[in-house]
Amino acid sequence: MNEDDVTLDAVRSMAADIGMTRLSDEHLQQLLRATKAARARRNLVKVETLGPADEPAHVYRLKQEEK
Amino acid sequence: MTDVAFLTLAEASELLRNKKLSPVEYARALIERIEKYDKSLNAFLRFTPELALADARRTEAEIGRGEWRGPLHGVPYGLKDIIDYEGLPTTAHSKILKDNVAKADAAVAQKLRAAGGVFMGKLSTHEFAIGGPSFDLPWPPARNPWNRDYFCGGSSSGSGAATAAGFLPVALGTDTGGSVRNPASMCGVVGIKPTYGLVSRRGVMPLAFSLDHVGPLTRTVRDNALVLELVAGHDRLDPGSAEDTPVTFTGELDRGVEGLRIGVIRHFYTRDMQADPEMTAGIDAAVMKLADLGAHVREIETAPLAEYIACNRVILTSEAFAVHENWMRERPQDYGALARERLMAGAFVRAADYVNATRLRRKLADAFHALFKNVDVVVTASSMDPACRIDDPAAVEYTYARQARAPFNVTGSPALSVPAGFSRNGLPLSIQLVGRPFGEALVYRVAHAYERAAGWTQRHPTLT
Numbered sequence: 001m002n003e004d005d006v007t008l009d010a011v012r013s014m015a016a017d018i019g020m021t022r023l024s025d026e027h028l029q030q031l032l033r034a035t036k037a038a039r040a041r042r043n044l045v046k047v048e049t050l051g052p053a054d055e056p057a058h059v060y061r062l063k064q065e066e067k
Numbered sequence: 068m069t070d071v072a073f074l075t076l077a078e079a080s081e082l083l084r085n086k087k088l089s090p091v092e093y094a095r096a097l098i099e100r101i102e103k104y105d106k107s108l109n110a111f112l113r114f115t116p117e118l119a120l121a122d123a124r125r126t127e128a129e130i131g132r133g134e135w136r137g138p139l140h141g142v143p144y145g146l147k148d149i150i151d152y153e154g155l156p157t158t159a160h161s162k163i164l165k166d167n168v169a170k171a172d173a174a175v176a177q178k179l180r181a182a183g184g185v186f187m188g189k190l191s192t193h194e195f196a197i198g199g200p201s202f203d204l205p206w207p208p209a210r211n212p213w214n215r216d217y218f219c220g221g222s223s224s225g226s227g228a229a230t231a232a233g234f235l236p237v238a239l240g241t242d243t244g245g246s247v248r249n250p251a252s253m254c255g256v257v258g259i260k261p262t263y264g265l266v267s268r269r270g271v272m273p274l275a276f277s278l279d280h281v282g283p284l285t286r287t288v289r290d291n292a293l294v295l296e297l298v299a300g301h302d303r304l305d306p307g308s309a310e311d312t313p314v315t316f317t318g319e320l321d322r323g324v325e326g327l328r329i330g331v332i333r334h335f336y337t338r339d340m341q342a343d344p345e346m347t348a349g350i351d352a353a354v355m356k357l358a359d360l361g362a363h364v365r366e367i368e369t370a371p372l373a374e375y376i377a378c379n380r381v382i383l384t385s386e387a388f389a390v391h392e393n394w395m396r397e398r399p400q401d402y403g404a405l406a407r408e409r410l411m412a413g414a415f416v417r418a419a420d421y422v423n424a425t426r427l428r429r430k431l432a433d434a435f436h437a438l439f440k441n442v443d444v445v446v447t448a449s450s451m452d453p454a455c456r457i458d459d460p461a462a463v464e465y466t467y468a469r470q471a472r473a474p475f476n477v478t479g480s481p482a483l484s485v486p487a488g489f490s491r492n493g494l495p496l497s498i499q500l501v502g503r504p505f506g507e508a509l510v511y512r513v514a515h516a517y518e519r520a521a522g523w524t525q526r527h528p529t530l531t
Contacts, residue, residue: 014415019396027399027407034411038384041412042420044377045427056425057432058277 006039008032071096072233073527076142076290079236083130083141090130090141094123094185097143101187101234104530107215109207110228112148112160113189119143122185129183138293140183144237147223148189149196149272150281152176159272160192162205162401163394173270174305175239175281175298182297190225190238196246196274197222197387198406200457210457211253212528213494217454218463220253222246226284227254231528237294238284243274244379245449245472247282248484248499252450255486255495255523257291257514258284260472262504263479264309266295267302275386276307277425278379278476287524288485288515292316295507309505316508324516325361327509329354330442332369335471339372342451342469349487349496350448356520357446357513367438367445370431375474378431381416381424382477388413432478439503444513447471449484449499453492471499481507485514486523495523 011032015023023031071079071093082088098116105111126141146152149159151169153176158164172180180186191209193199199221200208209224211217212232219228223240227250230238240247242260251258259282266281273279283294295316302308331354336342342350358364388395391410399407438445451469455462475482480501487498498517502510518524 011415018392018414020399020414022396023399030404030408031411031414034408035415038381038412038416041377041380042416044373045381045420045424046374047423047427049430050423050426054426054430056422057428058425 006032006035011035072100073286074236075287076138076236076285076293077287079142080138080140084135086130090123090126090185091120093141094119094143097187097234104232105234107210108212108228108232109191109209110225110232110234111145111188112158112191112206112225113155115155115186115188119185119187126183126185136183137297139179139237139297141185142237143185143187143235144179144239145187145190145226145229145235146176147192147226147238147240149192149241150176150239151270152186152189155189157272159195160199160204160206161194161403161406163398165205169270171270174267174302176270178298184237187235190223190229192224193222194403194406195272195391195410196241196243197409198403199224200463201403201405203403208457211454211494212530213255216456216458217494218253218457220250220454223250223284227251227256227258230254230256230284230286232530233527236285236290239281239298240284241271241274242280242282242476243278244383244476245470247280247284248449248472248482249470251284251484252497253454253495255526256284256286257288257483257485257524258282259291259295259481259483259507260475261295261299261507262309262481264307265299265312265505265507267305267308269302269305273390275383277386278383280476288511288518289317289320291483292320292507292511313505313508316511319508319512320515322512323360324357324513327362327444327513328442329357329362329364329513330367330438330445331364332445332447333366334368335372336448336451340451340469342448343453345490346448346451346453346496350446350498353487353498353517353521354446357517360516360520362513367442369435369438372471372474374427375431375477378424378427379473379477381420382428384410384413385416385421388416428477435474435478435480436503444510445501447499447501449497453490453494453496475501480504481510483510483514485518487521488523
């Protein structure tokens with residue numbers, strides 16, 4: 001299955017997997033729209049421009065202990 | 068009593084310092100104005116005139132004794148209601164936090180209190196700084212003072228509306244994808260998203276940790292720089308706080324733009340998105356004005372707007388969902404529809420997608436910062452369109468995404484929205500000026516020169 005072809009049943013199941021079991025039908029419709037929109041945006045992140053050594057923006061940085 | 072509603076912070080401060088204006092009379096005049104007009108604008112979510120008068124009386128006594136604390140002493144201000152003020156609820160405009168009383172001031176609230184400001188209340192926002200304008204929340208959305216049928220931008224909606232309406236000369240907002248600069252653009256005021264790490268976020272309800280910024284909205288550039296001087300600075304209790312930050316932003320304001328190199332990112336609003344023709348004309352006229360003032364203006368290019376926005380949104384929704392996951396499990400029905408749907412977008416983002424967005428962020432930021440080898444300040448669009456009607460959800464959704472602000476949350480750069488005229492139907496137009504990290508002083512200098520030459524900030528809405 002193309003993961004962009006997400007269905008209402010699929011998001012209901014995915015929501016249940018992460019404990020979101022109190023969603024109404026209206027909420028699930030919202031979750032479906034939101035998930036599709038998020039996946040469309042994900043496809044605009046140009047990962048092909050990234051090399052293996054390109055680091056995330058917020059790599060943890062330690063400070064010397066304060067004296 | 069003279070009309071004090073549209074005194075700038077700098078003007079009011081001078082009058083207060085010289086005892087030509089009483090803090091109590093000043094506060095009373097603005098309280099009267101808010102009571103008269105805010106019923107139709109909803110800029111305030113929680114108006115606190117009793118606290119304001121107590122602050123005003125205290126500052127009047129201090130100034131009377133010659134204890135001058137600086138430019139905010141005796142001046143009214145307000146806080147977006149995701150910023151903690153001790154003893155008052157921080158609701159984030161949400162039923163979920165309706166009774167969330169702050170135990171301490173946010174770092175920025177502490178600073179404004181210490182500066183002798185007169186606290187007037189908490190200002191409307193979009194729910195959790197993401198879902199609005201909404202009519203299904205415990206409080207109504209703020210409206211645009213230039214035309215109350217129109218959207219005032221967000222998410223720092225009340226901060227923009229209150230400053231434009233002459234309720235306050237100073238308000239603080241927050242900006243994760245453009246939420247200070249959007250209401251500044253829509254309401255015709257000045258709003259800055261400072262460099263990431265310049266202003267502490269301690270005590271501010273997070274939307275997305277790595278993109279959140281606190282910044283002032285004011286009616287003039289000088290006022291904005293004055294307030295930033297008060298709230299900027301290292302905070303060891305904010306993990307994102309930068310060390311050794313600049314502390315003065317007003318020193319170079321009057322030096323003009325002669326010889327400065329201005330880079331215009333025109334492709335954001337002409338190729339990547341097609342801005343409304345009136346907005347494009349306003350931006351182009353502003354750029355010509357800067358050239359007339361002696362700046363060296365040239366067009367520059369950066370990555371396409373869509374890449375920046377996608378990067379911003381993947382990071383924003385992922386981090387925001389991490390904050391909201393438990394409430395989404397337990398109380399999904401207590402969100403307004405807009406916030407719920409926008410926050411749900413982070414529910415199923417893959418970990419690799421989030422990490423890749425942050426890797427792309429570093430590349431985009433490094434490439435953008437490198438542009439400043441050849442330019443001093445960048446100019447581009449803030450909003451692509453003037454404000455739309457607040458009762459038209461399709462128009463709100465359409466214009467919500469049509470902006471060039473999110474790139475600078477990704478790069479962390481200082482970015483300032485400044486008024487650039489008015490549309491044919493009387494709604495504000497705007498430009499955005501962007502600097503190198505911690506280059507706020509230069510951004511303000513260019514903005515101040517433009518503001519003085521253009522004169523747009525002399526115009527104010529007529530409230531009825």
